[in-house]
Amino acid sequence: MISVDEARRLILAALAPTGAETVGLGQAAGRVLAAPVLARLTQPPADVSAMDGYAVRAAEAGKGATLRVIGAAPAGHPFEGKVRAGEAVRLFTGSVVPDGADSVLIQEDATAEGGLITVNESCAAGKNIRRKGQDFAASEVLIAAPKRLTARDIGLAAAGNHPWLAVHRRPRVAILATGDEISLPGEEIGPGGIVSSNAHALAAFVMESGGEAVILPIAKDTLEAIAAGAAAAKGADLLVTTGGASVGDHDLVQQGLAGSGLALEFWKIAMRPGKPLMFGAVGELPLLGLPGNPVSAMVCALLFLRPAIERLSGLQGEAPATEPALLTTAMKANDHREDYVRATLTREGDAWRVTPFPTQDSGMLKTLAHAQALIKRKPNEPGLAPGSLVQIVRLGGRD
Amino acid sequence: MISVDEARRLILAALAPTGAETVGLGQAAGRVLAAPVLARLTQPPADVSAMDGYAVRAAEAGKGATLRVIGAAPAGHPFEGKVRAGEAVRLFTGSVVPDGADSVLIQEDATAEGGLITVNESCAAGKNIRRKGQDFAASEVLIAAPKRLTARDIGLAAAGNHPWLAVHRRPRVAILATGDEISLPGEEIGPGGIVSSNAHALAAFVMESGGEAVILPIAKDTLEAIAAGAAAAKGADLLVTTGGASVGDHDLVQQGLAGSGLALEFWKIAMRPGKPLMFGAVGELPLLGLPGNPVSAMVCALLFLRPAIERLSGLQGEAPATEPALLTTAMKANDHREDYVRATLTREGDAWRVTPFPTQDSGMLKTLAHAQALIKRKPNEPGLAPGSLVQIVRLGGRD
Numbered sequence: 047m048i049s050v051d052e053a054r055r056l057i058l059a060a061l062a063p064t065g066a067e068t069v070g071l072g073q074a075a076g077r078v079l080a081a082p083v084l085a086r087l088t089q090p091p092a093d094v095s096a097m098d099g100y101a102v103r104a105a106e107a108g109k110g111a112t113l114r115v116i117g118a119a120p121a122g123h124p125f126e127g128k129v130r131a132g133e134a135v136r137l138f139t140g141s142v143v144p145d146g147a148d149s150v151l152i153q154e155d156a157t158a159e160g161g162l163i164t165v166n167e168s169c170a171a172g173k174n175i176r177r178k179g180q181d182f183a184a185s186e187v188l189i190a191a192p193k194r195l196t197a198r199d200i201g202l203a204a205a206g207n208h209p210w211l212a213v214h215r216r217p218r219v220a221i222l223a224t225g226d227e228i229s230l231p232g233e234e235i236g237p238g239g240i241v242s243s244n245a246h247a248l249a250a251f252v253m254e255s256g257g258e259a260v261i262l263p264i265a266k267d268t269l270e271a272i273a274a275g276a277a278a279a280k281g282a283d284l285l286v287t288t289g290g291a292s293v294g295d296h297d298l299v300q301q302g303l304a305g306s307g308l309a310l311e312f313w314k315i316a317m318r319p320g321k322p323l324m325f326g327a328v329g330e331l332p333l334l335g336l337p338g339n340p341v342s343a344m345v346c347a348l349l350f351l352r353p354a355i356e357r358l359s360g361l362q363g364e365a366p367a368t369e370p371a372l373l374t375t376a377m378k379a380n381d382h383r384e385d386y387v388r389a390t391l392t393r394e395g396d397a398w399r400v401t402p403f404p405t406q407d408s409g410m411l412k413t414l415a416h417a418q419a420l421i422k423r424k425p426n427e428p429g430l431a432p433g434s435l436v437q438i439v440r441l442g443g444r445d
Numbered sequence: 446m447i448s449v450d451e452a453r454r455l456i457l458a459a460l461a462p463t464g465a466e467t468v469g470l471g472q473a474a475g476r477v478l479a480a481p482v483l484a485r486l487t488q489p490p491a492d493v494s495a496m497d498g499y500a501v502r503a504a505e506a507g508k509g510a511t512l513r514v515i516g517a518a519p520a521g522h523p524f525e526g527k528v529r530a531g532e533a534v535r536l537f538t539g540s541v542v543p544d545g546a547d548s549v550l551i552q553e554d555a556t557a558e559g560g561l562i563t564v565n566e567s568c569a570a571g572k573n574i575r576r577k578g579q580d581f582a583a584s585e586v587l588i589a590a591p592k593r594l595t596a597r598d599i600g601l602a603a604a605g606n607h608p609w610l611a612v613h614r615r616p617r618v619a620i621l622a623t624g625d626e627i628s629l630p631g632e633e634i635g636p637g638g639i640v641s642s643n644a645h646a647l648a649a650f651v652m653e654s655g656g657e658a659v660i661l662p663i664a665k666d667t668l669e670a671i672a673a674g675a676a677a678a679k680g681a682d683l684l685v686t687t688g689g690a691s692v693g694d695h696d697l698v699q700q701g702l703a704g705s706g707l708a709l710e711f712w713k714i715a716m717r718p719g720k721p722l723m724f725g726a727v728g729e730l731p732l733l734g735l736p737g738n739p740v741s742a743m744v745c746a747l748l749f750l751r752p753a754i755e756r757l758s759g760l761q762g763e764a765p766a767t768e769p770a771l772l773t774t775a776m777k778a779n780d781h782r783e784d785y786v787r788a789t790l791t792r793e794g795d796a797w798r799v800t801p802f803p804t805q806d807s808g809m810l811k812t813l814a815h816a817q818a819l820i821k822r823k824p825n826e827p828g829l830a831p832g833s834l835v836q837i838v839r840l841g842g843r844d
Contacts, residue, residue: 071630072660075649089810092637096808120666122626124637139737140626142637181809188811196840197653197746201646201739202814205639209631227521227539231470232608238491238523238541240604247600250474254596261471267519338538340600347596370795396769396834409495410580411488412587415601435795441595 047316049425050349050384054365056311057325057350060332063192063360064215064283075200076256077213078360083189083199086207089181092124093143097174100134100156100163101125101147104171107134111165115158119144134163143175150174182206192360194256217257217358219351220279221245224265224272224290224299225338243411244288244336244343251347252286255355265302272302276328283358285331286351287324289338299335303328316425317384319408320346341408345386345420348439368422368437371398373430380427388417389438400438417441446715448824449748449783453764455710456724456749459731462591462759463614463682474599475655476612477759482588482598485606488580491523494536496573499555499562500524500546501533503570510564514557518543533562542574549573581605591759593655615657616757618750619678620644623664623671623689623698624737642810643687643735643742650746651685654754664701671701675727682757684730685750686723688737698734702727715824716783718807719745738807744785744819747838767821767836770797772829779826787816788837799837816840 048056066080095101102113118136119125125135129146137143137150148171155167182188188206189199192214203211221244228242229235242264249259260282265275272290279285290299300308310326313335317323319342324335334351336343348366357363371391389402400421403413419438430436447455465479494500501512517535518524524534528545536542536549547570554566581587587605588598591613602610620643627641628634641663648658659681664674671689678684689698699707709725712734716722718741723734733750735742747765756762770790788801799820802812818837829835 071645072648075653087634087640089639090808091634091639094637096806119637120626121624122635122638122666140624140639176806176808180806182811189814195649196814197646197649198743198810198814198816198840200649201642201743202810204630204645205642205739205810207630207634207640209629225520225539227519230608231603231606235486235490235606236521238493238518239521240488240490240539241486241606243600243604246470246603247596249471250594250596250599254474267521340604344597344600407495407575407579409489409575411597411601411604412581415588415595415597417597441597 047314048312050315050317051365053312053315053323053325054350054353057334057354058357058363060311060327061354061357064217064358066212067215068210069213071200071204071209071211074195074203074211074213075197077195077216078256079189079191079193079195079211080214080360081212082187082191083203083206083208083211085182085184085186085188088179088184089205090176090178092178094176095137095139095141095143095150095174096176097150097152098138099150099152099174101129101137101143102134102149102151102169103129103131103147104149104169104173106131107149107151107165108168109165113163113165115161115163148172194361214360217283217355218260218281219252219257219284219286219355220260220262220282221248221252222262222265222275222279222285222287224267224275224287226267228264230264243340244338247340247344248286248288248347251344251351252355255352256359257355267298269298269302272299273306276303276306279331282331284354285328285333286336287333288336288343300324303333308333316382317386319386321383323350339408340411341414344414349386366439368439369398370435371400371419371438373432373434373436374399374401375432377402377423377430379429380423380425382425384425385423386439387421387423388413389419389421390416391418391440398438400436446713447711449714449716450764452711452714452722452724453749453752456733456753457756457762459710459726460753460756463616463757465611466614467609468612470599470603470608470610473594473602473610473612474596476594477655478588478590478592478594478610479613479759480611481586481590482602482605482607482610484581484583484585484587487578487583488604489575489577491577492542493575494538494540494542494549494573495575496549496551497537498549498551498573499533500528500536500543501548501550501568502528502530502546503548503568503572505530506548506550506564506568508564508567512562512564514560514562547571593760613759615655616682616754617659617680618651618656618683618685618754619659619661619681620647620651621661621664621674621678621684621686623666623674623686625666627663629663642739643737646739646743647685647687647746650743650750651754654751655758656754666697668697668701671698672705675702675705678730681730683753684727684732685735686732687735687742699723702732707732715781716785718785720782722749739810740807740813743813748785765838767838768797769834770799770818770837772831772833772835773798773800774831776801776822776829778828779822779824781824783824784822785838786820786822787812788818788820789815790817790839797837799835
């Protein structure tokens with residue numbers, strides 16, 4: 047059985063980014079930039095005032111000086127003339143500093159009366175001026191690609207005069223839940239049957255990860271139904287199956303897909319929960335086979351599906367970030383499998399304190415939904431005493 | 446001037462949650478639950494097998510025993526008969542444990558041949574069985590409201606047999622950028638003009654925070670244009686203005702809205718960047734006036750607009766979480782204003798190391814977009830030496 051890291055490496059190596067599409071600035075947040083954003087203008091476009099005040103010549107605006115206000119330059123309405131000795135021009139934040147002036151006297155330091163101002167505090171040359179190009183110069187790279195665009199990036203691209211951006215197409219992830227025992231929520235449930243939870247949870251996870259989810263109809267446990275499900279995934283960038291990847295007679299996904307050209311890269315990894323993870327391709331369509339247990343499926347989604355979607359989206363694709371936490375209880379030694387233990391968190395000063403749920407059964411969805419972190423335990427890690435430092439993966443608000 | 450915390454308290458106190466709407470499970474992730482989700486069934490619905498193996502009677506399945514396999518019960522197809530002494534039934538993960546059996550012998554511990562199995566390892570009564578209701582019982586509260594629904598919650602709601610959920614309507618946030626100097630990206634830029642970046646950055650921020658953004662047409666610096674902008678915000682849950690909240694002659698938002706029934710709650714707070722923050726209401730429409738500087742606007746959005754959207758969405762609304770980091774450089778003493786300093790982060794072992802950008806000019810959008818954290822500095826905080834512990838607000842991937 048291969049390790050978690052090796053499995054992720056193999057998955058990422060097999061995936062290529064989607065192509066680019068042009069979207070309006072209003073649709074670009076959260077998308078992955080496909081081409082660098084170059085400034086189409088210089089910002090600020092000229093020397094501008096950083097404050098509300100008066101454009102002055104510093105040498106002639108010493109404390110006590112009286113200056114004649116010869117005009118005003120509200121932002122967007124530059125003053126056309128020139129500021130000469132003994133003169134000032136009213137400015138506002140963002141106003142272009144007129145010719146002749148070399149400083150901005152802030153309004154709090156001036157007394158205005160009858161078209162004149164008296165300087166109450168001297169101001170040095172260059173004071174309160176934002177220089178032309180201080181933020182960026184035309185043709186400068188504002189945002190390098192690839193990058194998942196933040197709201198701040200959207201602001202920067204707007205300031206650089208871009209109404210459109212090139213981003214990677216959202217990866218289409220087709221989700222195929224299999225099993226005779228599962229029904230859709232609200233539909234009739236057979237004897238001993240349960241409601242399908244994986245497909246909808248995974249779809250939400252895919253969307254939150256920046257992908258587009260296609261929930262295929264549930265496939266019954268027949269070779270034909272599974273083959274038909276895979277065929278319906280045409281046009282997807284990744285097919286995700288849940289269930290049927292274990293070792294039982296009714297785990298038919300591999301057999302069902304054999305006729306469609308299944309090529310397995312690996313099957314089974316040294317982790318818990320989630321041992322029966324499968325990866326390969328059905329023809330040209332990459333296939334990630336998640337376990338049927340909902341807890342295993344979601345933990346594997348975090349460890350493998352999210353990086354896969356990142357890679358398809360044009361990013362590198364990375365393991366979930368870990369951070370330190372202090373264990374509140376003892377934990378037994380771990381076996382040869384990397385273990386991800388559901389846990390709750392509390393904050394004590396600057397440290398996280400983490401408490402594993404006493405029962406880690408992978409059938410327990412409620413525990414998973416209420417978990418705030420996964421404690422990552424290395425293979426063969428010895429037992430841990432209360433207070434031990436462990437590494438956790440925080441489960442974000444929307445994971 | 447009031448403090449940041451007091452300003453946030455006043456804003457939150459003035460806002461009420463939106464009403465509920467019914468959405469399909471596929472649209473509910475990231476939304477805030479408006480009514481608790483109660484289990485509509487018991488999970489598992491019966492005692493089920495936790496493994497692939499055989500239903501046996503533990504007392505008669507000691508090591509070396511031979512049992513007759515009288516049937517199979519794939520998941521979704523319960524075995525109708527009863528298991529008696531000397532008998533076994535083939536089970537798979539999730540299969541209902543048939544009457545008479547009290548344990549599941551895992552298949553790795555059995556040798557099957559010609560309709561018989563030989564027990565290679567004994568198994569205790571109750572072994573490998575998930576008890577009826579182990580995950581949850583019918584009528585149990587699965588998810589309490591309010592809560593922003595994660596992918597895991599969606600899975601839990603599905604398992605509880607809910608095709609629909611009641612969630613709070615996304616708050617509608619109308620965004621009004623003001624100023625004679627600003628143009629939309631790609632449109633003609635006037636002399637000394639710049640491209641409007643706040644509205645699009647804020648819209649992305651609103652959407653990422655779970656709101657619906659309405660970007661109103663840019664309002665020129667006239668009383669009429671500003672009043673018309675506010676009128677166009679009809680039906681919104683919050684009006685956000687940018688610019689025009691400072692002290693200059695051309696800061697007309699307050700005057701422009703006076704005729705529309707503006708009631709100010711506060712104006713100006715003791716923080717940097719972002720001093721000219723304004724909050725109140727225009728008639729019944731809450732109004733948050735953000736500074737015109739794009740950096741100030743986005744920092745104020747993080748500190749005030751996000752909690753406001755959370756509150757409107759049905760949540761409590763909280764200050765952004767802080768975490769500890771070690772300063773790499775010295776910082777001067779802070780003045781009386783709470784300061785949020787743009788910075789970059791590196792990880793060293795288990796600690797964040799944070800480095801402020803040397804220039805903190807609030808006109809610099811590029812610095813803001815490249816920032817990874819804000820260093821929070823309390824009012825009148827003394828100077829800090831390199832290596833000092835500071836509190837940071839991490840700027841998430843999409844903030």
